[in-house]
Amino acid sequence: MLVSKGLNQYQIILIKKFSDLKMSFNKNQEEIKEQVIKIITLGPSGAGKTSLLTRLTRDNFSENYIATIGVDFAIKRLFINNQPVKLQIWDTAGQERFRAAISKSYYKGAHGIFLAFDITNEMSFSDIQIWYEKTLDEIKNMNQDIQFLLIGCKCDLESQRKISYDVAFSFALSLGMHYIETSAKMSTNCLEAADYLGKLCLTKINEKKNNDPPVLEIKQEAIKKSSCC
Numbered sequence: 001m002l003v004s005k006g007l008n009q010y011q012i013i014l015i016k017k018f019s020d021l022k023m024s025f026n027k028n029q030e031e032i033k034e035q036v037i038k039i040i041t042l043g044p045s046g047a048g049k050t051s052l053l054t055r056l057t058r059d060n061f062s063e064n065y066i067a068t069i070g071v072d073f074a075i076k077r078l079f080i081n082n083q084p085v086k087l088q089i090w091d092t093a094g095q096e097r098f099r100a101a102i103s104k105s106y107y108k109g110a111h112g113i114f115l116a117f118d119i120t121n122e123m124s125f126s127d128i129q130i131w132y133e134k135t136l137d138e139i140k141n142m143n144q145d146i147q148f149l150l151i152g153c154k155c156d157l158e159s160q161r162k163i164s165y166d167v168a169f170s171f172a173l174s175l176g177m178h179y180i181e182t183s184a185k186m187s188t189n190c191l192e193a194a195d196y197l198g199k200l201c202l203t204k205i206n207e208k209k210n211n212d213p214p215v216l217e218i219k220q221e222a223i224k225k226s227s228c229c
């Protein structure tokens with residue numbers, strides 16, 4: 001690390017402290033690289049996608065509804081199974097008129113999807129099946145193993161609930177995914193949802209890495225020797 005001569009001892013300690021935060025080490029004291037995980041939020045308009053993302057990444061909540069236009073993304077850093085992980089979460093628009101701006105390319109490289117609906121809105125829930133089928137159709141030729149998590153948003157609004165936990169849970173199960181209820185307003189289960197989907201994705205990524213054929217490492221010296229007459 002380059003440390004300017006002008007810095008005092010306390011400034012140097014601070015710099016070391018912050019640079020340590022970004023690193024994690026295995027048993028052999030080798031640095032574990034941060035794994036980037038790309039996640040996309042999908043679901044009907046007003047479901048609570050942006051609010052979930054805002055709670056996760058900025059620990060904030062607003063009652064005002066501002067429809068997302070197009071696509072936006074934010075970063076959430078986590079440690080999953082002692083591995084540093086950077087969740088790159090893409091927030092998409094639920095409103096049909098803004099969805100034209102979302103091309104298939106946004107799915108490229110995606111590891112996970114938050115499929116979100118509003119537990120106080122029956123239409124929001126019934127639309128989820130369509131969202132799921134459309135998504136499968138969009139990714140079908142991409143050769144990507146994407147993990148899904150069904151999210152029932154606004155669980156603080158219990159008195160206005162239209163979709164019971166059991167109905168949503170069974171539905172998720174029928175699609176082969178897990179179900180979590182969150183409240184961005186009360187900060188309930190938002191981090192747990194990110195952690196859960198992150199774990200699913202990380203497991204798949206590590207499995208794939210272990211199944212990939214080993215990379216052949218050829219030392220520079222050996223190349224030089226073999227090319228020499």
Ligand SMILES: Nc1nc2c(ncn2[C@@H]2O[C@H](COP(=O)(O)OP(=O)(O)OP(=O)(O)O)[C@@H](O)[C@H]2O)c(=O)[nH]1
Nearest residue numbers: 046047048049050051063065068094154183184185
């Ligand atoms: N009570 C309560 N309200 C919420 C919660 N999450 C979101 N809302 C409200 O629901 C409305 C819609 O939330 P958004 O997060 O903007 O919904 P969205 O899914 O991003 O909508 P689009 O961008 O149109 O796709 C806003 O008024 C939020 O304040 C929650 O957990 N509890």
Ligand SMILES: [Mg+2]
Nearest residue numbers: 049050067068
């Ligand atoms: Mg939004």
